[in-house]
Amino acid sequence: MKKPTELEAQTLGDWAYLAVDKHFDKTLKHEDDVLKDRDPEALHQMRVGMRRLRSAVNGFAPALDLPKAAKEQNIAKVARVLGALRDLDVLKEALQNQYQPALPKSEQKSLKTVLDYLAKQRKKALEQVQSTLEHKDYQNLKHDFKKWLKQPQYRELAQVPIRDVLPDLLLPSASKLFLHPAWLVGVHSETKGFGVPSPLEQDRVEELLGAQGLVLHSLRKQTKRSRYQMELFTDFYEPTYEAYVNDLKEIQEILGQIQDCFVLGEFLTNALDSKSQKVLPTLVDKLAQTRYQAWQKWQPLHQKYLNPRIRNALHLELLKPISDVIRG
Numbered sequence: 001m002k003k004p005t006e007l008e009a010q011t012l013g014d015w016a017y018l019a020v021d022k023h024f025d026k027t028l029k030h031e032d033d034v035l036k037d038r039d040p041e042a043l044h045q046m047r048v049g050m051r052r053l054r055s056a057v058n059g060f061a062p063a064l065d066l067p068k069a070a071k072e073q074n075i076a077k078v079a080r081v082l083g084a085l086r087d088l089d090v091l092k093e094a095l096q097n098q099y100q101p102a103l104p105k106s107e108q109k110s111l112k113t114v115l116d117y118l119a120k121q122r123k124k125a126l127e128q129v130q131s132t133l134e135h136k137d138y139q140n141l142k143h144d145f146k147k148w149l150k151q152p153q154y155r156e157l158a159q160v161p162i163r164d165v166l167p168d169l170l171l172p173s174a175s176k177l178f179l180h181p182a183w184l185v186g187v188h189s190e191t192k193g194f195g196v197p198s199p200l201e202q203d204r205v206e207e208l209l210g211a212q213g214l215v216l217h218s219l220r221k222q223t224k225r226s227r228y229q230m231e232l233f234t235d236f237y238e239p240t241y242e243a244y245v246n247d248l249k250e251i252q253e254i255l256g257q258i259q260d261c262f263v264l265g266e267f268l269t270n271a272l273d274s275k276s277q278k279v280l281p282t283l284v285d286k287l288a289q290t291r292y293q294a295w296q297k298w299q300p301l302h303q304k305y306l307n308p309r310i311r312n313a314l315h316l317e318l319l320k321p322i323s324d325v326i327r328g
Helices: 012-029 032-033 040-060 073-100 105-134 138-152 162-178 200-231 239-271 281-306 308-318
Strands: none
Touching: 012 032, 012 040, 012 138, 012 162, 032 040, 032 105, 040 073, 040 200, 073 105, 073 138, 073 239, 073 281, 105 138, 105 239, 105 281, 162 200, 162 308, 200 239, 200 281, 239 281, 239 308, 281 308
C-alpha cells in the first residue's frame, strides 16, 4: 500500500497514515527546544503531539501493524514525563500571573517559598524529561516510527473505504464518554432518565468536588480522547459535527480548570508542610472561587449532554458521514 497524500486518502489505512505522520512530525519538531528548555510553549506542543499521536495509534489500531517500539504504551510513558514538567509550568504561570498580583503583602513571602519549591521540583522534572528523550527506549520509538512511515505496514482492514467504517471508529469512544459515571455527579436522581444537575451553593460544590473530583478528572480525560479522535474527521461531516467537537473542547477546558485548582492546592500543601490554609488564606479562598466559577460554567454543558435527545442526535450524526469531501 503506497503512502497517501491528503487529496488521495480514501481508505482507513490512508487516514491512519496521515494521522500518525502529522502528529509524529509535530512531536519531533519541538524536541530540540524541549531538550534545551528554550520555551515552555515548545514543551506544551510536544506534549500535545505525543498525546494526539497516542490517540491516533489507539483509534486506528484495527488498521495499523506497527513495530514493537512504536506501541501505544511506549508513547504514553513519554507523554507522562512531558506532562509532569508541563504541569509545573502551568502551576508557575497560574501562581505568578493569576494569583500573585491579588495577594496581600502578608502572603507574598509564603508564596515565594512555594515558588522556590516549585523551581526545585521543575529542575528535577526537566532532568527526567532530558533523560527520557536521550534514553534508548525513546530513540527506539523514534526509529520505529520513522521506519514505519517510510514503509508502512497495515492490517487487512486498512483497505476498507474510510466512510464505510467511520461510525464504527467513532461510536465506541462516544459510548465510553456518555457512559462515564461523572455525568451523575451533582445530579438529582429520578425514577427515569438521568435527572437534572442541582443548583448548588459554593460550600456544597466544595464538598462534592472533594468527594468526586477524581471522577470528574477521569471524565475530562475521556472527553479529551473523544475530542482528539473526532477532530481527525471533521472533513467528513456537516458543521453540526464540528459544533459537537467544540463542545467537547469546552468541557475539557472547564473540567481542566477544576482539576488545576486541586493540583495547585495539593502542591501548596506539599510546599508549605500542610500550612497553606494558615499562611495563604487569600490564595486558598481564590482557588475555591475559581473552582466554583468553573463549576457554574460546567452546568449548562452538563445539563445539555444529560439530555437523551442530544446524545441520540450526536450518535446519529456519527452515523452519516457526507458522501463528498471537499478539501482546501
